[in-house]
Amino acid sequence: MYPGTFAITKPNHPAVIFTSTGEVITYKQLNERSNRIAHLLRTCGVMRGDVIAIFMENLPEFIDIAWACQRSGLYYCAISSYLKPNEIAYILNDCKPKVFFTSDYKYEVAQQAIDMSDSVTSMFIVGDDRGKFKSLSQATLELPTSNLDDEVEGSDLLYSSGTTGNPKGVKMPLSFNEMGTNVAIQFLLSALYSASEHSVYLSPAPLYHAAPLRFTLAIHRIGGTALIMDKFSPEDYLQAVQQYGATHSQVVPTMFIRMLKLDKAIRNKFDVSSLKCVIHAAAPCPIPIKEQMIDWFGPIIYEYYAGTEGNGFVAIDSYDWLRHKGSVGKPLIGKIHILDEDENELGSEVDGTVYFDGGARFEYLNDPEKTKKSRSKQGYSTLGDVGHLDKDGFLYLTDRKAYMIISGGVNIYPQEAENLLATHEKVADVAVFGIPDPDLGEQVKAVVQPVDYSEASKDLEYELLEFCRKNLSNIKCPKSIDFLDELPRLPTGKLYKRLLRDTYLNKT
Numbered sequence: 001m002y003p004g005t006f007a008i009t010k011p012n013h014p015a016v017i018f019t020s021t022g023e024v025i026t027y028k029q030l031n032e033r034s035n036r037i038a039h040l041l042r043t044c045g046v047m048r049g050d051v052i053a054i055f056m057e058n059l060p061e062f063i064d065i066a067w068a069c070q071r072s073g074l075y076y077c078a079i080s081s082y083l084k085p086n087e088i089a090y091i092l093n094d095c096k097p098k099v100f101f102t103s104d105y106k107y108e109v110a111q112q113a114i115d116m117s118d119s120v121t122s123m124f125i126v127g128d129d130r131g132k133f134k135s136l137s138q139a140t141l142e143l144p145t146s147n148l149d150d151e152v153e154g155s156d157l158l159y160s161s162g163t164t165g166n167p168k169g170v171k172m173p174l175s176f177n178e179m180g181t182n183v184a185i186q187f188l189l190s191a192l193y194s195a196s197e198h199s200v201y202l203s204p205a206p207l208y209h210a211a212p213l214r215f216t217l218a219i220h221r222i223g224g225t226a227l228i229m230d231k232f233s234p235e236d237y238l239q240a241v242q243q244y245g246a247t248h249s250q251v252v253p254t255m256f257i258r259m260l261k262l263d264k265a266i267r268n269k270f271d272v273s274s275l276k277c278v279i280h281a282a283a284p285c286p287i288p289i290k291e292q293m294i295d296w297f298g299p300i301i302y303e304y305y306a307g308t309e310g311n312g313f314v315a316i317d318s319y320d321w322l323r324h325k326g327s328v329g330k331p332l333i334g335k336i337h338i339l340d341e342d343e344n345e346l347g348s349e350v351d352g353t354v355y356f357d358g359g360a361r362f363e364y365l366n367d368p369e370k371t372k373k374s375r376s377k378q379g380y381s382t383l384g385d386v387g388h389l390d391k392d393g394f395l396y397l398t399d400r401k402a403y404m405i406i407s408g409g410v411n412i413y414p415q416e417a418e419n420l421l422a423t424h425e426k427v428a429d430v431a432v433f434g435i436p437d438p439d440l441g442e443q444v445k446a447v448v449q450p451v452d453y454s455e456a457s458k459d460l461e462y463e464l465l466e467f468c469r470k471n472l473s474n475i476k477c478p479k480s481i482d483f484l485d486e487l488p489r490l491p492t493g494k495l496y497k498r499l500l501r502d503t504y505l506n507k508t
Helices: 003-009 027-043 060-070 085-095 107-114 136-140 184-192 210-221 234-244 253-260 264-268 287-297 318-323 368-373 415-422 458-471 497-505
Strands: 014-018 024-026 051-055 075-078 099-103 122-126 169-171 200-203 225-228 248-251 277-280 301-306 313-316 330-333 335-339 352-357 381-389 395-400 405-407 410-412 427-437 441-450 480-483
Touching: 003 027, 014 027, 014 060, 024 027, 027 060, 027 136, 051 060, 051 085, 051 107, 060 075, 060 099, 060 210, 075 085, 085 107, 085 169, 099 107, 107 122, 122 136, 184 210, 184 313, 184 330, 200 210, 200 234, 210 225, 210 248, 234 253, 248 253, 253 277, 253 287, 253 427, 287 301, 287 318, 301 318, 335 381, 395 415, 405 427, 405 441, 415 427, 415 441, 415 458, 427 497, 441 458, 458 480
Parallel strands: 014 225, 051 075, 051 099, 099 122, 200 225, 200 248, 248 277, 277 301, 441 480
Antiparallel strands: 014 024, 301 313, 313 330, 335 352, 352 381, 381 395, 405 410, 427 441
């Protein structure tokens, strides 16, 4: 099923509500709007298997465009709305879209990016005509609202966040299945998370990111309602849960931390009892943080580990997590293998690189070397994470392999210190990474965003270092701590660690 189905069976049911404005888009409207854009793309000469690009903030038109492509057998590349012109141009020159969509707010950046690319032949803007960009609303005004004669399923073509280098485009093979064909994430949403046509899914993250985009489109395949926030703030999130009776939501651990940092009087004034399932992913969650969230929300916290690549899917509910604290669960898609540096299988409780076998096949667009590096000699694929399996087959993640610190010949994964420091009452956010050391090769460095920046001082540094030393072996503890008023996080919640590391590398 898909919006075209529900445009007939429940045309006036809300498909999307934007929480900041209260704007409602019904299934009938979503179906008609996406059909008009699908016809527009055909008039632009875009055919099955071609690529288009979307560069805009969370707007209703974002979802219209995504569904227009999904029902036209196209690839749609959703580009981070926070990228700079040269970063956007890199993606455009890599995936070569024929059509580019942007917003009035992002026009200046979009125009500069287009000037550095030569693949785009048609450009549209949410707003009035501007420069080379034609008004999307005017361009679609007289176009049919009927379905294309040859509707087939398309796919997203998404890029990694580029936190450890240039972003990689993840391209799945198109099957051109009949429109409305079940997809894996629809099955997961229904079977694993008990979502139905009565569900209200709250998405607090940017739509260009894989999980918010895919889960939002999946809720439309079962006839539910998607609540879209412009951006996350802890109080606005809780307000949206209460106001709209959200039943399902997906967050990242940083959002948990920020909600828990709210004054209890603020937290307790919101009714969150409508929530049946809150899913988190994207980064390991500190154990004390998750314990507090389960105490607050109840045993409705679910976690999964997966990537844009779709090569595997690991999941865990609150009950299993309380018995296996720190685990991300067991695989539902793909079999897990933990391999050493020579790609030999490791036993339980031993850290190694996490590989999947039997999940979806993928390739990194125009980068066969990166694709090759993601495969083992057995043909398994990895996202570059390190972890281990316990004796019961539950997976525990240690950190990203790329973030490993080698100090005096010892391998150190900074996630452990990050998770610990995040629980300190004076810490709002934290990043731990390696910096050059003349004797040891690298040393452990922490950068902290204090809850109250006026407390940033040598005294606070000493307090936090002592907190680490009481709970971790000295080798894992930061040697020093710097303070920032805000850490560079992507709107998805992912830490832009490369930016911090580069700052310190440039100082040496």
